[in-house]
Amino acid sequence: RKEVEQDPGPFNVPEGATVAFNCTYSNSASQSFFWYRQDCRKEPKLLMSVYSSGNEDGRFTAQLNRASQYISLLIRDSKLSDSATYLCVVNWANNNDMRFGAGTRLTVKP
Amino acid sequence: DAGVIQSPRHEVTEMGQEVTLRCKPISGHNSLFWYRQTMMRGLELLIYFNNNVPIDDSGMPEDRFSAKMPNASFSTLKIQPSEPRDSAVYFCASSPMTGWTGELFFGEGSRLTVL
Numbered sequence: 001r002k003e004v005e006q007d008p009g010p011f012n013v014p015e016g017a018t019v020a021f022n023c024t025y026s027n028s029a030s031q032s033f034f035w036y037r038q039d040c041r042k043e044p045k046l047l048m049s050v051y052s053s054g055n056e057d058g059r060f061t062a063q064l065n066r067a068s069q070y071i072s073l074l075i076r077d078s079k080l081s082d083s084a085t086y087l088c089v090v091n092w093a094n095n096n097d098m099r100f101g102a103g104t105r106l107t108v109k110p
Numbered sequence: 111d112a113g114v115i116q117s118p119r120h121e122v123t124e125m126g127q128e129v130t131l132r133c134k135p136i137s138g139h140n141s142l143f144w145y146r147q148t149m150m151r152g153l154e155l156l157i158y159f160n161n162n163v164p165i166d167d168s169g170m171p172e173d174r175f176s177a178k179m180p181n182a183s184f185s186t187l188k189i190q191p192s193e194p195r196d197s198a199v200y201f202c203a204s205s206p207m208t209g210w211t212g213e214l215f216f217g218e219g220s221r222l223t224v225l
Binding site (some may be wrong): 046 | 141143145151152153154155158160165166201205207210211212213214216217218219
């Protein structure tokens with residue numbers, strides 16, 4: 001089983017759509033979780049942390065289910081500028097060893 | 111403020127040649143990471159340092175790869191000899207150890223092509 005697993009997509013959605021990405025992780029000892037965004041031919045950048053109770057940042061909502069070792073990211077009212085690859089990231093064994101999923105590619109079309 | 115600086119941005123070399131990639135972390139950050147990204151395998155952690163000390167190098171593919179951090183402001187990743195399967199984008203990232211929020215600050219990457 002991969003350490004951090006994501007549906008690679010691609011997801012092609014129209015502007016204004018709601019889209020959800022899922023991620024599972026294999027290490028039950030993991031304590032911290034994040035979503036990063038990577039634009040084409042650019043470096044990854046932090047989008048948001050994922051908290052146990054779930055959290056929202058504008059149009060973005062992140063959820064964590066520790067029992068199922070599952071993380072999700074929901075994007076509402078998607079914009080053209082949301083087109084990117086979204087990387088699920090897990091802090092491995094409570095140190096600063098960060099493991100990345102392969103990413104889910106999103107294309108938002110007019 | 112300057113971010114993480116990597117060089118070279120692009121390198122094309124022939125199989126068997128030595129490749130050295132360089133990284134300057136953000137000043138004050140004391141954790142440094144080397145990642146490799148390919149289409150097939152995504153972003154893989156190769157090695158990371160805390161306070162210039164290698165903590166985990168289990169991701170280094172084989173003996174052809176080596177990494178050093180001689181001081182807090184400089185790290186190198188060396189491949190000798192290089193092979194075509196080493197072609198990838200190599201990212202360096204840094205973070206503070208204390209008060210860390212989980213954010214890794216990545217450089218723009220070094221795109222390596224081995225012919």
